[in-house]
Amino acid sequence: MFYRPGQDEHGLPRNPFNALITPRPIAWVSTRAADGATNLAPFSFFNGAAYEPPIISIAFTGAKLGAHKGERKDTLANIRETKDFAVNIVPSALKDAMNATAGHFGIGESEFAAAGVTEAPCETITAPRVAESPACFECRLVRLVELPNEGPGENVTVFGRVLGVHISESILTDGFVDPTKFHPLARMGYLDYATITEVFAMNRPD
Ligand SMILES: Cc1cc2nc3c(=O)[nH]c(=O)nc-3n(C[C@H](O)[C@H](O)[C@H](O)COP(=O)(O)O)c2cc1C
Numbered sequence: 001m002f003y004r005p006g007q008d009e010h011g012l013p014r015n016p017f018n019a020l021i022t023p024r025p026i027a028w029v030s031t032r033a034a035d036g037a038t039n040l041a042p043f044s045f046f047n048g049a050a051y052e053p054p055i056i057s058i059a060f061t062g063a064k065l066g067a068h069k070g071e072r073k074d075t076l077a078n079i080r081e082t083k084d085f086a087v088n089i090v091p092s093a094l095k096d097a098m099n100a101t102a103g104h105f106g107i108g109e110s111e112f113a114a115a116g117v118t119e120a121p122c123e124t125i126t127a128p129r130v131a132e133s134p135a136c137f138e139c140r141l142v143r144l145v146e147l148p149n150e151g152p153g154e155n156v157t158v159f160g161r162v163l164g165v166h167i168s169e170s171i172l173t174d175g176f177v178d179p180t181k182f183h184p185l186a187r188m189g190y191l192d193y194a195t196i197t198e199v200f201a202m203n204r205p206d
Contacts, residue, residue: 006150019189026187027058028088028098030112030119031078032127038119039074040101040111040130042090044187045157054162056087056139062153071153074105079158083141084125087160088133091182092195097132098185124163134171134182138164 003010010016018024027046031039045059060076079085090098097115105111112119112130120131122138129136139160147155171181179196186194 014190016189018187019192022188023186023194024188026090026098026185027056028090028094028101028130028133029058029075030086030088030127030129031075031084032082033074033078034081037108038110038112038128039078040115040117041073041075042098042102043075046087049159054137054165055142056137056160056162057157058085058087058160059147059155059157061155062149062151073153076156076158078127079141079160080144082126084122084127085139085141085158085160086122086125086127086129087137087139088130089135089182090185091134092185093183094130094132095185095193122164129166134168135177136166137162138166 024044049057118131119128143159
């Protein structure tokens with residue numbers, strides 16, 4: 001099959017776009033508003049964007065359906081305001097806590113408390129991090145790119161320079177980050193998730 005998004009009907013029960021870009025890592029992003037209020041929410045349009053210096057990208061997308069239709073995302077508002085954000089890595093054991101933070105929260109309601117996780121201070125930024133997360137990147141905004149948008153809300157990708165990296169000793173084996181020790185959670189299409197339980201290595205051709 002072939003379809004042109006925005007021009008043709010794909011004819012499938014659900015939009016297949018996300019389901020073809022899988023598995024996606026999940027950035028569990030903690031921020032602090034200028035007034036001090038903290039925020040925590042998951043984002044899977046997330047990846048590394050550069051090595052030297054390390055830079056992370058996160059895409060905020062306009063919500064088309066449901067309670068979040070066209071709504072501003074507090075995470076993006078806080079990043080615009082303070083330039084700081086922390087990306088916490090999600091082990092499978094925290095899947096329900098992560099999911100809870102994608103819910104609808106009013107101003108002053110703590111997503112940390114609702115998810116049952118603990119705020120810990122960062123070293124280089126004012127945003128807090130999730131103490132229970134096995135790794136965290138402390139990031140400072142370097143670029144914010146506004147993308148074309150044909151729905152409610154806005155499409156904005158932020159790029160953050162990594163100023164600090166926390167790694168729990170518990171996920172290291174002989175100094176290597178070992179995914180089998182924390183089973184990183186991955187976002188798939190639709191309502192699906194996956195987890196990494198085994199890995200294999202391959203040599204490059206040269
Ligand atoms: C696993 C998962 C991944 C998500 N990925 C994204 C994403 O990449 N971009 C986005 O804009 N929203 C994404 N969302 C939706 C946001 O988490 C949701 O809109 C959240 O309420 C935003 O919270 P905030 O207003 O506190 O920033 C995702 C939700 C879940 C559960």
